[in-house]
Amino acid sequence: MSIRDWPAAERPREKLLEQGAAALTDAELLAIFLRTGVVGQSAVDLARHLLQDFGSLRALLEADQASFSLRLGLGPAKFAQLQAVLEMGRRHLAEGLKRDSALESPQAVRDYLKARLRHEPHEVFACLFLDAKHRVLAFEALFHGSIDSASVYPRQVVKRALAHNAAALILTHNHPSGVAEPSQADRQLTRRLTDALALVDVRVLDHFIVGDGEPLSMMESGWV
Known part of the structure; x- marks a missing residue:
């Protein structure tokens, strides 16, 4: 029928x-x-x-x-349509973030980061750069592959923060395994980046780990 x-x-x-x-x-x-x-x-x-x-x-x-x-x-046409729909969804979430302070919209931050990173088959480290009022300036994926303290370069993160004239930022990376629990390397990396960015007066507000469920906030867990 x-x-x-x-x-x-x-x-x-x-x-x-x-x-x-x-x-x-x-x-x-x-x-x-x-x-x-x-x-x-x-x-x-x-x-x-x-x-x-x-x-x-x-x-x-x-x-x-x-x-x-x-x-x-x-087929290819349907695949292209689907990718366009998914990208529109991500841009919709991004527009919502740009209107308000990131700290006033913690769920909007989680939803956006989940949309950007959860589907990635490999680890991706990114930053959400913020102005003095904690409004979003830009999102950038900076490093790909196995994310640990040796593969993420603080100099590059500092360079991009200065390029955006950011006053603060939110660190984020995904765990393709789906388990968002931070490793010891994740904690060490967060400390290294926090210390490096403090030298140029850029504050790290949080480090979100994206897995299958809600992204884990290292700040809420007491690790930032």
């Missing part, structure tokens, strides 16, 4: 307009993105098949082009 033959209240698009996007299942949201199904499968059937194939909505959203385009009903 075609989706057009379903009761209006059960059609994903009509259901979204009537009840809001939060009321839809993962498959229904994906079906709206797909727009059409394939022979023998409605868009919702195809969406359910894809979610089962990838294992989760997150895995589908984070798939690279090669693995994404192998699936029935998907």
Whole structure:
């Protein structure tokens, strides 16, 4: 049966307009993105098949082009559309951060950092540069690979802070394992960077570690 033959209240698009996007299942949201199904499968059937194939909505959203385009009903055009949607979401979160002080919007900071770093397959170290009122000036990913005190160079972090004329910053990096618990190396790195930045009057407000759940604040844990 075609989706057009379903009761209006059960059609994903009509259901979204009537009840809001939060009321839809993962498959229904994906079906709206797909727009059409394939022979023998409605868009919702195809969406359910894809979610089962990838294992989760997150895995589908984070798939690279090669693995994404192998699936029935998907291809380069859909991959490009999906990347555009994801980037719009990240930019939306960034705009929200820029309006207010980062310290007044701790959840907005967490949401933004999670959107930027959680999908990365390797460790990425980044900084959120802030002005004197703790409003966001810029976000930069500075180092990639295994993040420890030897692979992150304080000189480069200081250089970028001065380039942005930052008064403060928030450090962040991801743990691809999904476990956000800080290691001893994470704590040592935070101390090194805090000391180096203090020499140029730039304050480290926090160091967030991004894993599968909510990003962990080292400040709230007493390590900053």
